[in-house]
Amino acid sequence: MARTQGSHSDITGPRVRDAALRLFARHGYAAVSMRQIAAAVGVQAGALYNYTPDKQTLLFDLMRGHMEDLLAAWDAAEPEGDAMAALEAFTRFHIRFNTSRADAVFVSYMELRNLEPENFAVIEGLRREYETRLEAVLRRGAEAGAMVVAEPRIASMALIAMLTGVNTWYRAEGRLSLAEVEAVYWDMVRRSVVG
Amino acid sequence: MARTQGSHSDITGPRVRDAALRLFARHGYAAVSMRQIAAAVGVQAGALYNYTPDKQTLLFDLMRGHMEDLLAAWDAAEPEGDAMAALEAFTRFHIRFNTSRADAVFVSYMELRNLEPENFAVIEGLRREYETRLEAVLRRGAEAGAMVVAEPRIASMALIAMLTGVNTWYRAEGRLSLAEVEAVYWDMVRRSVVG
DNA sequence: GGTTTAACTGAACATTCGTTCAGATCAAAG
DNA sequence: CTTTGATCTGAACGAATGTTCAGTTAAACC
Secondary structure, eight states: OOOOOOOOHHHHHHHHHHHHHHHHHOOOOOTHHHHHHHHTTTTTTTGGGGSSSHHHHHHHHHHHHHHHHHHHHHHHHOOOOOHHHHHHHHHHHHHHHHHHHHHHHHHHTTGGGGOOOHHHHHHHHHHHHHHHHHHHHHHHHHHSOOOOOOOHHHHHHHHHHHGGGGTTTOOOOOSHHHHHHHHHHHHHHHHTTTT | OOOOOOOOOOOOOOOOOHHHHHHHHHGGGGGGOHHHHHHHSOOOOGGGGGOOOSSSHHHHHHHHHHHHHHHHHHHHHOOOOOOOHHHHHEEEEEEEEHTTTTTHHHHHHGGGGSSSSHHHHHHHHHHHHHHHHHHHHHHHHTTTTTTOOOHHHHHHHHHHHHEEEGGGGGOOSSSSSSHHHHHHHHHHHHHHTOO
């Protein structure tokens, strides 16, 4: 048998997270066993516990990591300038970021109900933070008279839901390029907030 | 012990489906056991098999029933007249129908990956039919010059995603009435398709 | 080259799973 | 009152679950 033991912590750790994310996205947290994850990595189930205290924490860490990445990426990408430019940037950023991490987006939305209450509260808080980022843009646009937004909070949730929907049908090899998809959605987003 | 046996088929049947739908929505198909469903109904697990051949079919029947109800309800509700009126009707119908059946909507979207391939194909087909109904309205509006819709198929998916998002935050006891929610969303939908 | 130790194996633990089925029960039919 | 048949119980089946841990392996260190 090939060498299967030794020091691989820095290699195996990411592979555990990658395999768990892929399997959770495909089959759902509850339907995936620790043995399946281990098999995908190429180790026995017991070895996973060198990398996570338990299955729940593995899920939670994946979701928190994704949400924190999302917030950090937007904070780094948000442009200076007027609200309309920020809204376009948000639209394109959200589509690009989410399609590039489809599994993490899927898991972070679908597995909320499998989080223990305190873990759920953390992820929910991060999600609300993200919504608040967009809400701030809409409020700024409304105050400047560049946008018409009767309910900024609801509008932010509505737009995010619309944009996240891209993930349900977009395929890299499909008819439209990502840039074209961005353009189609930006068209709809822009129109939905102008008088 | 109270009477627990006898002829209750027409009573127990719906109760099994109701309990299963509620539990599937709350905890997920894979995380809910037949014993939990049975306990919610007040019978032993074995009794469930008088009402479904297996757990998978129970899930599938719930999802198919919901999707068929959805299509039938829209076909009954779609107004004659111009495309813009049809779009407003669709917007209000979708919000009203979906918020009134939140559990079924949730399950029909979240549990797709737990369907066996042939069952998945059926539900996916019904979903596409529903999208096609809206797409037809958008095409009609574009042809009549009343709407600007560059990609009717994508626009229909985008609008449905936006409208279905209401379910994630709407509560009957919340600040806005359903009629007010409808108005907010119709405002955004209308603007998103006019030049 | 011998020692240390992180990484992993393989077996075991108590639970729980979906499903089956012989037998008990009771409303309805004769 | 007796019979019938749908409905449900309660126990059982093998398989799978998350997690633990004593022991094995091999890379890294002195």
